[in-house]
Amino acid sequence: MADLISASSLSRVPELIEECGGDPFEFCDRVGIDLAVIGTYDNFVPFSALSTLLGLCARELGVPDFALRLASRQDPDILGPVAIAARSADTIGDALAGVARYAHVYSPAIAVELAVGEVDVSYGVDTVLHRLPYRAHVVELALGVTLQTFRMMAGRDFHPTHISFQHPRISEMRTYTDYFGCAVDFGCERNSLTFPRGIMHRHLPRVDPLAYDLAVRFMAGRDAHVAFHDAVSALIVRSLPAAAATLDRVAALMVLHPRTLQRRLGAEGKSFETLVDDARRELALSLLSNVDVSLSEVSRQLGYSEPSTLTRSCKRWFAMAPLAKRRQLTGRA
Numbered sequence: 001m002a003d004l005i006s007a008s009s010l011s012r013v014p015e016l017i018e019e020c021g022g023d024p025f026e027f028c029d030r031v032g033i034d035l036a037v038i039g040t041y042d043n044f045v046p047f048s049a050l051s052t053l054l055g056l057c058a059r060e061l062g063v064p065d066f067a068l069r070l071a072s073r074q075d076p077d078i079l080g081p082v083a084i085a086a087r088s089a090d091t092i093g094d095a096l097a098g099v100a101r102y103a104h105v106y107s108p109a110i111a112v113e114l115a116v117g118e119v120d121v122s123y124g125v126d127t128v129l130h131r132l133p134y135r136a137h138v139v140e141l142a143l144g145v146t147l148q149t150f151r152m153m154a155g156r157d158f159h160p161t162h163i164s165f166q167h168p169r170i171s172e173m174r175t176y177t178d179y180f181g182c183a184v185d186f187g188c189e190r191n192s193l194t195f196p197r198g199i200m201h202r203h204l205p206r207v208d209p210l211a212y213d214l215a216v217r218f219m220a221g222r223d224a225h226v227a228f229h230d231a232v233s234a235l236i237v238r239s240l241p242a243a244a245a246t247l248d249r250v251a252a253l254m255v256l257h258p259r260t261l262q263r264r265l266g267a268e269g270k271s272f273e274t275l276v277d278d279a280r281r282e283l284a285l286s287l288l289s290n291v292d293v294s295l296s297e298v299s300r301q302l303g304y305s306e307p308s309t310l311t312r313s314c315k316r317w318f319a320m321a322p323l324a325k326r327r328q329l330t331g332r333a
Contacts, residue, residue: 002128004292005050005107007043008078013053014038016070020061027057041080041238042286042301044293047109048132054141055134058170065171067137068179071144076152078145081242082106083152084235084253092153093200096123098242099149105241105300110142113190120161121200124192136167139191146193147180153204160195164188229270232261236279240303245279247272281317284310288326295322 014024014035028035031053037043058066076083082102089095100112113124125142127135143163151158159181169176169186176184180193235253239245250272251258265272280302287298299310314322 002108003047004044004297005047005109006078006080007037007040007045008080009050009107010038010045010053011075011078012070012073016066016073017057017061020057020063020066022057022061027053030056039078042283044290046292047107047127047129047138051135051138052133054137058134058137065140065175067141068144068171068175071141071148072179074145074148076145076149079106079149080238081240081244083149084239084242084244086149086153087204087253089204091200092202092204095153095204096200102242108297115192116197116200119197120194121197122190122192122194124190126166126191136165136170139165139167140170143191143193144179150193150195154199154202158195158199160193162194164190164192164194166191228264229268229275232265232272233275233279236276237283240276240279240283241301243303243305245276245303280313284314284317284322284325285329288322289329291326291330295326298322 010033014028017024017027025035028038031049033045033049033053037045054067054070058064063069079086079099082099082105086095086099089098096114100114103110103112109127109129111126111128113122113126115122115124123146125139125146127138127142132138143165147160150160161182163176163180163182163184165184165186166188167186173184232250232254235250236245239250239253244250247258247261251261254261256264262272265275283302284298287293287301293301295310296307299307302310302313304310304313310322314320314325318325320328
């Protein structure tokens, strides 16, 4: 089902609604979004519900730039596994290719297109849903978050050379130029962010600050004998959908040699392979409980290249096939 997006996309929405004088519960309830799942990576909400929420807030709270205000408050970390895939790359060009490849992990409703020219590169964003309420608002959120992601990779001083939107302008022009720091046009053929081609060749830092910060937060103030494997497990969970939950890549995210990571896990009676399998099993239980997530999407979120691998794993974990386990979890015949 394409009408899905990770609930992490709603991070900071309740706070912004309150800042604008609204009731977060009332707005989210009207579009069928549970406040309890907001900000989580392994829960999904309808993409159309997010789009409707943005439009309603913009219209009824009198804040036409609600989507851009939200984007400015969100961290690229909301992209979860997609951010890890980007930060694990060698160059910005490799990172963008990874984002385009794994965008479906964050939302199967989003389509990303990278057009490389002789001088400039155009990074296009759109949705595959044809009938979408308040499309303009969700597109502005997407390009707003895209800018934050570029600055995560290229530095805070990054500015695109041009922004184009398919829809007519819905806020004051200065709102757009202040936010993006460049010329912005409307009524164009594509929704895109354009930047100099040379940026594609910039090398990324070898340390992923987002993942490293996550590991530090998990380890800080916790029992030294359990905090390490908790931090490793957290990175594994976020790396699975991007097919990045390998020993070498997780060790690199934690700024450790793979043998050092294995040795420290062994000291706690754990192994990397066991943690990966445990993470997959727990994530499978969460996703199978969500009937809106197709079995093929469950397979992709677990980092499997073939649905048949999900079937074999479920039979090993639960002694039944994925569909049977979903029926058991949801009580549906």
